Amino acid sequence: MARCSAGTVDCPGSPKSVRIVVVGDNGTGKSSLKVAAVSDSFPPNVPHVLPDTKLPFEFFPVGVPTAIVDTSSKPEDMDMVAEELRNADAVVLTYDCDRPETLQGLSTYWLPELRRLEVKVPIIVVGCKLDLRDNNNPVSLEQVIDGVLSEAELNDFQVKCFHAPLQPSGTEGVKRVVQEKLPEGVNERGLTVTGFLFLHALFIEKWRLETTWTVLRKFGYNNDIRLADELLPPSLFKRAPDQSIELMDVAIDFLKGMYVLFDDDGDNNLRPQEIEDLFSTAPKSPWTEAPYVDAAEKTSLGGLSFDAFLSLEKMLRSQKATMSYADNTGSTTDEHYAVNMVDESVSAKKTLVMREIPEDGAQGLFSSKESLAPCDIAVFVYDSYDESSWKRATELLVEVATHGEATGYEVPCLMVSAKDDLDSFPISIQESTRVTRDMGIEPPVSISSKLGDFNNLFRKILTVAQHPHLSIPKTKAGKSRKHYNMLINRSLMAVSRIFFHPYS
Ligand SMILES: Nc1nc2c(ncn2[C@@H]2O[C@H](COP(=O)(O)OP(=O)(O)O)[C@@H](O)[C@H]2O)c(=O)[nH]1
Ligand SMILES: [Mg+2]
Numbered sequence: 197m198a199r200c201s202a203g204t205v206d207c208p209g210s211p212k213s214v215r216i217v218v219v220g221d222n223g224t225g226k227s228s229l230k231v232a233a234v235s236d237s238f239p240p241n242v243p244h245v246l247p248d249t250k251l252p253f254e255f256f257p258v259g260v261p262t263a264i265v266d267t268s269s270k271p272e273d274m275d276m277v278a279e280e281l282r283n284a285d286a287v288v289l290t291y292d293c294d295r296p297e298t299l300q301g302l303s304t305y306w307l308p309e310l311r312r313l314e315v316k317v318p319i320i321v322v323g324c325k326l327d328l329r330d331n332n333n334p335v336s337l338e339q340v341i342d343g344v345l346s347e348a349e350l351n352d353f354q355v356k357c358f359h360a361p362l363q364p365s366g367t368e369g370v371k372r373v374v375q376e377k378l379p380e381g382v383n384e385r386g387l388t389v390t391g392f393l394f395l396h397a398l399f400i401e402k403w404r405l406e407t408t409w410t411v412l413r414k415f416g417y418n419n420d421i422r423l424a425d426e427l428l429p430p431s432l433f434k435r436a437p438d439q440s441i442e443l444m445d446v447a448i449d450f451l452k453g454m455y456v457l458f459d460d461d462g463d464n465n466l467r468p469q470e471i472e473d474l475f476s477t478a479p480k481s482p483w484t485e486a487p488y489v490d491a492a493e494k495t496s497l498g499g500l501s502f503d504a505f506l507s508l509e510k511m512l513r514s515q516k517a518t519m520s521y522a523d524n525t526g527s528t529t530d531e532h533y534a535v536n537m538v539d540e541s542v543s544a545k546k547t548l549v550m551r552e553i554p555e556d557g558a559q560g561l562f563s564s565k566e567s568l569a570p571c572d573i574a575v576f577v578y579d580s581y582d583e584s585s586w587k588r589a590t591e592l593l594v595e596v597a598t599h600g601e602a603t604g605y606e607v608p609c610l611m612v613s614a615k616d617d618l619d620s621f622p623i624s625i626q627e628s629t630r631v632t633r634d635m636g637i638e639p640p641v642s643i644s645s646k647l648g649d650f651n652n653l654f655r656k657i658l659t660v661a662q663h664p665h666l667s668i669p670k671t672k673a674g675k676s677r678k679h680y681n682m683l684i685n686r687s688l689m690a691v692s693r694i695f696f697h698p699y700s
Contacts, residue, residue, distance in 0.1 A: 213250070213261035217280045219306065220290030221298045222269035225324030229290065230266045244268065278313055287319045294328035304348045346386040357414045370395065420479055437569035438605055441513045451509055455502050465499040483508055487551075491533040503545070507535035510547040514570075538654045546658055550575075558592055562599050569605040573661040580613040580642065590631055597635065597669035601677070608667035610660050611640035617647050635669040 218226045227242040234249050246266040265284070267277045281287065289306055291298040302321065310319065323329075345353065347367050354362045362370070374381040374391045377398075381391025399407045416427040443451075458474040459466050466474070475481040483489060491511060492504040500508070511533060532552040537545045553561065561567055568574070574596050578589035593609055600606035611632055629639045638660065643650050660667045670678070 213263050214285045215263050215265055215280075215283060216286045216288060217265045217267060217284035218288045218290060219267050219277060219281065220269070221292070221301045221305075224269075224290040224292040224295075224298050226269075226290050227266050229288070229322065229324060230264050233264060278309075281310065281313050281315050284315065284317055286317050287315060289319055289321045290324050291321070292328075293323045293325050294330070299323075303346055308348070308352060343389050344383065344386045345392060350387060357411050373398070422479065437566040440570065440572070443510065443513070448506065451506060452502065455505055459502075463497075464501050465495045465497050466501075466505055467497065467499040471500065482512055487533040488512070491535050493536055503537040504535075507537055507547045507549075511535045511549045514549055536654070538658050540655070540658055548654060548657065555588060558595070562595065565603045566605065568596065568599060568603075568607050571607050572664075573657060573667075574607045574609045575612055575657060576609065577612045577614050578640075580615050581618045586628070593635065593669055594671055597671045597674065600668065601671060601674040606664075606668045608660050608664040609635075609637050609669045610657060610667065611637070612653065613640040613642045614645065616642040616644040616649065616651075635671070637667045637669050 218230060220226055227244070227246050228239055230246055230249070231237070231239040231242055234251060245268045248263055248265055251262045251264060265280055267273075267280055287310065289302060289310075291302055347364075350367055350370070351361050354360065371382045371387060371391075374387065374394055378391060378394045381388055381394050387395070396408045396411070399405070412421065416424050418424055454474065455466060456462070458470045460470060471481055471483070488508055488511065492500060492508045494504070495501050534548075534550045534552070536548055538548050540546050576589040576593055579585040589611065593611065596607060596609060611628065613628065632639050638656075641651055641653050641656055643653055
């Protein structure tokens with residue numbers, strides 16, 4: 197795509213430009229859209245296809261030149277359009293709000309075409325000529341991305357799975373069969389999701405199991421009805437070792453819907469039987485084994501509250517991410533986890549996934565450069581009555597700090613002094629405060645599990661994790677290296693000032 201014509205892209209020495217390719221049916225408003233974007237005015241007459249143009253500079257403040265590429269809609273130019281689409285960084289797909297058939301054109305032609313060309317860049321659908329829209333009969337995008345298989349989509353599906361198109365009478369036949377038994381399985385636009393599922397139930401009932409299996413296999417499911425690993429690229433979920441996954445609000449709403457659906461009596465307590473029902477379509481519940489089985493708080497009735505349910509779900513996601521798709525059924529059983537929600541404020545809750553690491557398991561933490569990267573905070577618990585336990589905790593703190601300084605994956609740390617109900621001697625408060633202050637972290641939080649006094653520990657953990665820069669421990673060596681780097685930087689700055697501005 198190194199084309200220098202019309203001053204658009206990738207001339208040697210110039211920064212790489214972004215190409216936004218505009219495609220859509222003839223007369224939908226592509227060329228006018230482009231002129232309007234570039235000149236901020238509506239053109240009375242536009243040529244059929246405009247030459248490539250860069251957007252005015254204020255459109256790309258981050259300094260990336262952006263070009264809008266207009267395209268032809270003539271059938272004989274489709275090869276050229278395909279070439280543009282392959283080189284696109286983003287695609288704008290236009291339809292005409294005044295002509296519903298151009299919206300249909302998206303699902304019958306343009307979207308399948310983009311799929312066929314394997315265009316994997318962001319696509320923005322734009323409804324042009326809003327001023328001409330018939331408000332009594334508005335066409336909308338929902339009609340295209342609507343969870344309904346149109347005739348053409350049904351046909352694509354058939355070709356993908358069975359390598360043969362359906363005859364027009366075939367599609368009609370399918371729809372008729374579904375409609376007779378399940379009226380909501382079909383609407384004027386095609387086969388609905390319920391209709392599609394009903395059709396498969398029908399195949400299974402009639403012992404045409406191979407049909408459903410063929411479909412499942414085509415979409416990458418194996419004999420255990422599990423998606424093949426290669427279809428779940430780790431990069432999809434996990435980009436860098438220190439990035440984590442957050443569920444979006446829609447995902448949380450979906451989970452809430454599932455919870456409410458299966459919590460039959462609506463008592464915010466999902467009983468073990470109800471959990472089993474929830475996972476009845478999966479090979480098995482992922483939560484019946486370590487490390488999940490005891491990780492979440494149980495209600496007094498032995499079930500899961502919605503918070504506990506959501507915490508386990510989040511733990512599952514973070515495990516999937518950090519264990520890089522190791523089959524979680526095979527995870528080591530000596531790993532102990534606890535998950536729960538912590539109220540950050542009245543309206544916001546965060547999930548804490550805590551992994552217990554026994555003293556002799558600590559070495560594994562430093563096994564590789566990235567081993568501590570997924571961790572948002574390290575908490576060191578010591579027995580306030582046992583000096584050796586305090587010593588060991590400070591040693592570990594120094595090890596974590598050193599590992600962080602060496603690898604660049606620094607982890608904020610918090611010390612916790614346990615058994616506060618005992619007299620905290622011989623480790624005096626002064627001593628522990630001095631050590632933590634010297635390393636640049638908060639003083640230890642005192643708790644007593646026996647008295648049930650957690651001194652707001654979980655919120656404190658959350659605060660430290662959310663403000664990591666305030667609690668990254670520094671070793672003496674690390675500090676002096678930092679000091680040294682600062683000195684070097686300062687002197688370099690001084691040198692460059694003298695060097696470049698001899699008269700200033
Ligand atoms: N009323 C109205 N007409 C428009 C609008 N955008 C484009 N048109 C008209 O629609 C016709 C086709 O536009 P054009 O940009 O050539 O479409 P293209 O074939 O997709 O490039 C022209 O007569 C334009 O003036 C709009 O927003 N409102
Ligand atoms: Mg045009």
